[in-house]
Amino acid sequence: MKKMDYQNVKGTQDYIGREEVVKRNIKRTLEDVFIQYGCKPLETPILNYTELLASKYGGGSEILEEMYTLSDRGERDLALRYDLTIPFAKVVAMNPTLRMPFKRYEIGKVFRDGPIKEGRYREFTQCDVDIVGVESEVAEAELMSMALEAFNRLKVDVMIQYNNRKLLVGMLKEFGLAEEITNNVILVLDKLEKIGVNAVISELVENNISSSIIDQIRTFLTDERNTTFSYFESIAKRSEMVNQGLNELRNLESYLDMLGVKTQCIFNPFLARGLEIYTGTIYEIFLADKSINSSIGSGGRYNNAVGGLMETNEEFPTAGISFGLDVIYAALSKTDNIQVNSDIDYYIIPLGKTKESLLVADSFRKQGFKIELELGNKKLGKALDKANKENIPNVIVIGEEEVKNNELKLKNMDSGIESIEPFSFV
Numbered sequence: 001m002k003k004m005d006y007q008n009v010k011g012t013q014d015y016i017g018r019e020e021v022v023k024r025n026i027k028r029t030l031e032d033v034f035i036q037y038g039c040k041p042l043e044t045p046i047l048n049y050t051e052l053l054a055s056k057y058g059g060g061s062e063i064l065e066e067m068y069t070l071s072d073r074g075e076r077d078l079a080l081r082y083d084l085t086i087p088f089a090k091v092v093a094m095n096p097t098l099r100m101p102f103k104r105y106e107i108g109k110v111f112r113d114g115p116i117k118e119g120r121y122r123e124f125t126q127c128d129v130d131i132v133g134v135e136s137e138v139a140e141a142e143l144m145s146m147a148l149e150a151f152n153r154l155k156v157d158v159m160i161q162y163n164n165r166k167l168l169v170g171m172l173k174e175f176g177l178a179e180e181i182t183n184n185v186i187l188v189l190d191k192l193e194k195i196g197v198n199a200v201i202s203e204l205v206e207n208n209i210s211s212s213i214i215d216q217i218r219t220f221l222t223d224e225r226n227t228t229f230s231y232f233e234s235i236a237k238r239s240e241m242v243n244q245g246l247n248e249l250r251n252l253e254s255y256l257d258m259l260g261v262k263t264q265c266i267f268n269p270f271l272a273r274g275l276e277i278y279t280g281t282i283y284e285i286f287l288a289d290k291s292i293n294s295s296i297g298s299g300g301r302y303n304n305a306v307g308g309l310m311e312t313n314e315e316f317p318t319a320g321i322s323f324g325l326d327v328i329y330a331a332l333s334k335t336d337n338i339q340v341n342s343d344i345d346y347y348i349i350p351l352g353k354t355k356e357s358l359l360v361a362d363s364f365r366k367q368g369f370k371i372e373l374e375l376g377n378k379k380l381g382k383a384l385d386k387a388n389k390e391n392i393p394n395v396i397v398i399g400e401e402e403v404k405n406n407e408l409k410l411k412n413m414d415s416g417i418e419s420i421e422p423f424s425f426v
Helices: 018-036 060-064 085-094 140-155 163-175 179-189 193-206 210-223 229-236 238-257 305-309 325-333 356-368 382-389 398-405
Strands: 047-049 067-070 078-079 102-110 121-130 160-162 265-267 281-287 298-300 317-322 346-350 371-373 394-399 406-414 420-421
Touching: 018 102, 018 121, 018 325, 047 085, 078 238, 085 102, 085 121, 085 305, 085 317, 102 356, 121 140, 121 325, 140 160, 140 163, 140 238, 140 281, 140 298, 140 317, 160 163, 160 238, 163 179, 163 229, 163 238, 179 193, 179 210, 193 210, 193 298, 229 238, 238 265, 238 281, 281 317, 317 325, 356 371, 356 394, 382 394, 398 406
Parallel strands: 160 265, 346 371, 346 394
Antiparallel strands: 047 078, 067 078, 102 121, 121 317, 160 281, 281 298, 298 317, 394 406, 406 420
16 A cells, blocks of 8 residues: 655645744734724635636636636536635625625635745735725725734834826827737736846837837836826826826825825836736835845725626725735744744643642633643653743642642743742642
8 A cells, every 4th residue: 555645735834833823923913903994804705606706807817827626516616716805896796785885804715826936825825905985095095004004013114016007007008009918018017126127128029019119118117207296297188097097196195195104105107916907006015125026915996896796887996905924924934023922821840740730720721821731741841941942931830749738839931930829739
């Protein structure tokens, strides 16, 4: 009989002990911030109908190629969710009586059969907040401010780049680019920071873009004024789409300025967010020190998804933001900011008195304390070493003398101070 090969599926991993404690602390911190910002919890199924996730309001062709598909016993076509956005839009579409604005958060596993790199796996945890029912850019401003507060609590220095899809699409339209290839060009422009201007131009040439359009794009990419709103004013006068995008950006900036976070939020006119779902503001969160090149959070406005799923012309103004828990963990692992304090209040060490120690553990737990009882018969020295390594604040030693005298020997591991407390073993 062949021996089983014990290993994880490629793109998945185990988080053991300290690692999982760190991940849980990240999750708790994010959840605390989400709740502080008035978000309500939501849980959606991992399993969905393929048709739902493959709709044109979903992740786009690139993500659909990475979607895990399967079928059930009834031969229905199903898929594992690849994000939390479309499941959220589905909930809104299915529940027309929801009170608007509706602001929710969800933290859950998603799955993509895509490339693997640091912080990017095939099974990973997303942390999403979405607001539906708010037309104003105040929704995006609150989400961006919330993100900065979350990373501040995690002691991770970040910056947010933002843009507007209307501005970028409108500029390309003014250059004479055909609508049917606009999204392909946007995907190329989205690589600008990673591959540079020359490589972007080379890819556009390979896509058979005309030389006159490429010349205009090159000028747009290299003009030193392109990160100022004033650069777009003359074009906005003749392009309604550019004008709308510019006005929305100015509204957003006024909110960011009021909140005092403008210095951490940088306008990038070439930020594209390849998904066609986005209709206005888009943003990505990056580590300030660039120790991880890819974004650790992203989002934007997508006003057409809910109405599209309902197959109506009704528009549901929606904005959202998403954080990858695993990539945040990877980012924290590169810093000295990971501090893992034990959840345990008391570590009970029996010295040949297991039954009596079990009685003490039960008594303390009933008082609300978190107790770990040493079950491996460690000698006192090794048990104390474990308490030190795991940052357990207090230990209780129970031996023959303690039981005889009806007392407990307590030791504070930080101060080293020992004390005696009465306890009836009878």
